[in-house]
Amino acid sequence: MSIYTFMENLFKEPYTLPTIVITVAIAVFITHLQETKKLNEEKEEEQRKKIESSENVVKKNEGGSTSSESTSTASSSKPKAFALPETPLPPPNWSRIFTHEELAQHDGSKDDLPIYVAIKGTVFDVTTKKAMYGPSGGYHCFAGKDASKALGMSSLKAEDCIADYSTLSEKERKTLDDWYSFFEKRYPIVGKTGDA
Numbered sequence: 001m002s003i004y005t006f007m008e009n010l011f012k013e014p015y016t017l018p019t020i021v022i023t024v025a026i027a028v029f030i031t032h033l034q035e036t037k038k039l040n041e042e043k044e045e046e047q048r049k050k051i052e053s054s055e056n057v058v059k060k061n062e063g064g065s066t067s068s069e070s071t072s073t074a075s076s077s078k079p080k081a082f083a084l085p086e087t088p089l090p091p092p093n094w095s096r097i098f099t100h101e102e103l104a105q106h107d108g109s110k111d112d113l114p115i116y117v118a119i120k121g122t123v124f125d126v127t128t129k130k131a132m133y134g135p136s137g138g139y140h141c142f143a144g145k146d147a148s149k150a151l152g153m154s155s156l157k158a159e160d161c162i163a164d165y166s167t168l169s170e171k172e173r174k175t176l177d178d179w180y181s182f183f184e185k186r187y188p189i190v191g192k193t194g195d196a
């Protein structure tokens with residue numbers, strides 16, 4: 001039986017036409033679902049790459065002190081910095097309000113105090129990444145303060161490590177928001193700054 005005879009027979013059946021319409025509708029719907037899923041996956045991948053590249057920019061700015069060994073470790077194996085925490089994060093404590101002075105105590109220079117970084121007024125505990133945010137770390141400029149502007153610009157300049165990000169472009173604000181979600185997934189929220 002040729003495909004045409006087959007189709008003819010199909011259309012002769014009294015209830016086949018609605019069945020075909022429904023089948024086609026379902027097929028279109030499924031394709032649509034698959035495409036949406038693919039798009040979302042592509043978007044996530046793109047966002048992940050962007051965050052990685054901005055971390056790399058920051059890393060590169062660390063200067064010539066990085067040995068070739070540490071560089072190759074960072075690029076070959078999945079860098080530890082990107083790994084999600086194994087245990088779930090504690091719930092955010094939004095009732096704790098930090099003054100600038102209080103937050104400044106938490107820049108890693110005091111061994112017995114946790115290290116905090118604030119983004120857009122939210123204070124994150126980054127003590128687990130002391131090597132990065134502590135006094136000898138490449139990201140130390142962000143510690144003990146709200147460094148939103150620098151994060152948006154992927155900058156490590158001291159003058160950019162300030163809370164006021166009003167001068168950021170739309171693209172830089174997007175980078176800042178990417179950093180926020182990056183931190184939100186990895187570091188406990190311990191409070192907010194007074195001026196948030």
Ligand SMILES: *[C@@H]1O[C@H](CO)[C@@H](O)[C@H](O)[C@H]1NC(C)=O
Binds near residue numbers: 093094095096097
């Ligand atoms: C949240 O912060 C407040 C104010 O500093 C504090 O009293 C409270 O114990 C904190 N809650 C938790 C669960 O840490």
